[in-house]
Amino acid sequence: MSEQEIAERIAKFPGADVEVLRKGQIAVKVPAEKGHDAAAYLKKMGFAHLVAVEYVDWIKENEFELVYNLFSYKMKMRAFLKVRIPRDKPEYITFMDLWPIAMTHEREAHEMMGIVFRKNPNLTPFILEDWKNLPPMRKDFDSRKYVKDKYDSIPFAEGGEQ
Amino acid sequence: MVDDEKIVSEDMGVQVEKNENMEMRSFGTVKRWATKRSLWMVHYCTGCGGIELAPLMTSRYDMERFGMHPMVTPRQSDVLLITGYVNIKTLKRIIRTYEQMPDPKYVIAFGSCPINGGPYWDSYATINHLDKYIPIDLYIAGCMPRPQSIVRAFEDLMDMIQDGTADGYMRYKKYYEPYKANQEKIFRKWW
Ligand code: SF4
Numbered sequence: 001m002s003e004q005e006i007a008e009r010i011a012k013f014p015g016a017d018v019e020v021l022r023k024g025q026i027a028v029k030v031p032a033e034k035g036h037d038a039a040a041y042l043k044k045m046g047f048a049h050l051v052a053v054e055y056v057d058w059i060k061e062n063e064f065e066l067v068y069n070l071f072s073y074k075m076k077m078r079a080f081l082k083v084r085i086p087r088d089k090p091e092y093i094t095f096m097d098l099w100p101i102a103m104t105h106e107r108e109a110h111e112m113m114g115i116v117f118r119k120n121p122n123l124t125p126f127i128l129e130d131w132k133n134l135p136p137m138r139k140d141f142d143s144r145k146y147v148k149d150k151y152d153s154i155p156f157a158e159g160g161e162q
Numbered sequence: 163m164v165d166d167e168k169i170v171s172e173d174m175g176v177q178v179e180k181n182e183n184m185e186m187r188s189f190g191t192v193k194r195w196a197t198k199r200s201l202w203m204v205h206y207c208t209g210c211g212g213i214e215l216a217p218l219m220t221s222r223y224d225m226e227r228f229g230m231h232p233m234v235t236p237r238q239s240d241v242l243l244i245t246g247y248v249n250i251k252t253l254k255r256i257i258r259t260y261e262q263m264p265d266p267k268y269v270i271a272f273g274s275c276p277i278n279g280g281p282y283w284d285s286y287a288t289i290n291h292l293d294k295y296i297p298i299d300l301y302i303a304g305c306m307p308r309p310q311s312i313v314r315a316f317e318d319l320m321d322m323i324q325d326g327t328a329d330g331y332m333r334y335k336k337y338y339e340p341y342k343a344n345q346e347k348i349f350r351k352w353w
Contacts, residue, residue, distance in 0.1 A: 129250040129251040129287075130349060132350065143284050147279075150347075151279075151291070151348070
């Protein structure tokens with residue numbers, strides 16, 4: 001099946017905005033409240049593997065975008081399911097019932113972007129050590145200032161403060 | 163026993179005491195000569211640099227011809243080699259490893275990341291100056307240095323041990339409080 005045919009099949013899902021990006025890659029945008037149904041629909045179509053949950057900070061539009069990166073071994077094709085959630089209330093529903101591995105991906109998105117996934121029981125600290133700041137992947141997190149305050153100074157051997 | 167503290171370099175602000183006892187002095191020289199020819203190394207491969215250790219230890223560059231050998235436990239080793247960027251999580255382990263090593267102990271920092279952060283200088287996760295948290299005897303510049311530079315660094319370290327300028331472990335004792343303060347500044351909890 002070609003990308004176009006698959007895109008047409010996906011477009012039957014109500015509210016889906018489908019676009020063929022390039023060979024083997026299809027982007028599917030749906031409103032946030034239909035995200036879970038769309039994911040179930042795609043899974044049934046053959047996109048059985050959840051590769052990653054990505055997150056984008058659209059700070060000017062005051063929105064977070066979640067990109068569910070799905071792969072189908074049968075069709076050798078990728079689908080990017082995209083939903084947008086408001087930045088001031090970063091909350092979404094977990095996809096753990098469809099793909100249990102979503103638990104870990106969502107845990108990462110929670111730590112790096114501060115997005116809360118309802119019904120995910122495991123949103124505990126993950127990779128970061130001793131973190132008490134803004135989630136570091138947010139665009140309003142000032143990495144240079146943080147580094148300057150926390151790590152920067154001249155070593156003792158070069159005459160820095162003792 | 164000869165007092166190692168007396169062989170502190172002058173730029174540390176510690177006066178080099180003249181040991182009148184010639185016998186003891188020559189004993190110290192022999193002891194340092196023996197130390198430098200039998201270094202056991204524990205390597206903490208944090209960043210990209212660990213890959214350079216394989217040719218170094220095997221037949222191509224053959225570190226054993228310097229009397230050096232990797233050691234599995236810090237409690238029995240003399241040299242701590244830190245190969246690459248250090249983040250907060252690994253820094254805790256490095257400090258723990260360093261403090262377990264018996265005196266005299268030497269630290270070689272490998273690559274530009276421990277010197278000033280390297281390409282990760284503005285990353286929230288990695289520290290910039292390793293020298294603020296533990297004393298470093300020798301840096302190897304480069305991103306990443308080739309095994310030749312590590313061999314050169316070992317030779318330099320041996321010279322420094324012989325003339326007593328590899329004094330990092332004494333600095334750690336002398337400036338223990340500020341080192342600890344720096345460490346505690348970036349750790350919320352130790353483990
Ligand atoms: S100095 Fe370069 S090679 Fe070494 S850890 Fe840093 S980035 Fe990697």
